[in-house]
Amino acid sequence: MTISEVSKRYGISQDTLRYYERIGVIPAVNRSRNGLRDYTEEDCGWVELAACMRSAGLPLETLAEYVRLCQEGDVTIPDRRSLLLEQKEHLEVQLKAVQETLKRLEYKISCYDRAMETGRLTWD
Amino acid sequence: MTISEVSKRYGISQDTLRYYERIGVIPAVNRSRNGLRDYTEEDCGWVELAACMRSAGLPLETLAEYVRLCQEGDVTIPDRRSLLLEQKEHLEVQLKAVQETLKRLEYKISCYDRAMETGRLTWD
DNA sequence: ATAACATCTGGAGGTTACTCTAAGTCAAGA
DNA sequence: TCTTGACTTAGAGTAACCTCCAGATGTTAT
Numbered sequence A, B: 001m002t003i004s005e006v007s008k009r010y011g012i013s014q015d016t017l018r019y020y021e022r023i024g025v026i027p028a029v030n031r032s033r034n035g036l037r038d039y040t041e042e043d044c045g046w047v048e049l050a051a052c053m054r055s056a057g058l059p060l061e062t063l064a065e066y067v068r069l070c071q072e073g074d075v076t077i078p079d080r081r082s083l084l085l086e087q088k089e090h091l092e093v094q095l096k097a098v099q100e101t102l103k104r105l106e107y108k109i110s111c112y113d114r115a116m117e118t119g120r121l122t123w124d
Numbered sequence C: 001a002t003a004a005c006a007t008c009t010g011g012a013g014g015t016t017a018c019t020c021t022a023a024g025t026c027a028a029g030a
Numbered sequence D: 001t002c003t004t005g006a007c008t009t010a011g012a013g014t015a016a017c018c019t020c021c022a023g024a025t026g027t028t029a030t
Helices: A003-010 A014-023 A041-055 A060-071 A074-118 B003-010 B014-023 B041-055 B060-071 B074-118
Strands: none
Touching: A003 A014, A003 A041, A014 A041, A014 A060, A041 A060, A041 B074, A060 A074, A074 B041, A074 B074, B003 B014, B003 B041, B014 B041, B014 B060, B041 B060, B060 B074
16 A cells, blocks of 8 residues: 555545654554555554544654554553553543533533624623 | 732743733733733633633634634624634544544553453454 | 656754743842 | 842743655656
């Protein structure tokens, strides 16, 4: 699979794919004889994982560390587990922040809805 | 209320409070005769709103635009409403991303839990 | 053969959101 | 009076995350 195909498949620019590989957020991708990247399904799995984690805001450095640990073999299983646990806890905090802010936005929007009917803005 | 008090109250650095004011994320704060900021409860309300919205990841530019619209009076009510609606939609997408990633982290962690008992990592 | 196209690398540039520094002002305490 | 400490400004610096560019190379279509 070429970089342009992977780029389209996951909605990540080619530049970003190369960047992620360079900084270790995805492991090194095999090359065809002429030096072009040729992504396997396993490579795509790493890309997809990175895309998912990034969409939730995990830092690139953390993802790179996870990949590094994975490459070091089974001895790093406890480290990997605690890395994921830490990120899970961060995300739980983040989730609450987003939920609270959403509630607040909904409330404000309802105030504006009323304001647009009555011409009066109450409790902004 | 002094800047150091507001800083402590909302866990935002003094530098950041001044920065937010400078770029319009919070409206201009009144000064005491010697030029020091003296935050009213209303000012604090703006700070708290900014803190909440930022915790969910809303961009500073968007917050500044909202503040600007608020200062322009009632004619901007429809604009403000649609700005908030747009941010609400972004946050709903973000919420889903965080929820999905959380699920995935939980699943991976459960795999690592099993791996640490059995010594075998399945379905990473 | 030549042109068009995709990819490569290394490095520079851009955006967002702070964060820090330097130099200055002012009020209160020793 | 002198110094300490909290505050001020303007502007530079930093970190994270891309994004773009130049110049090279290799493949495909005319």
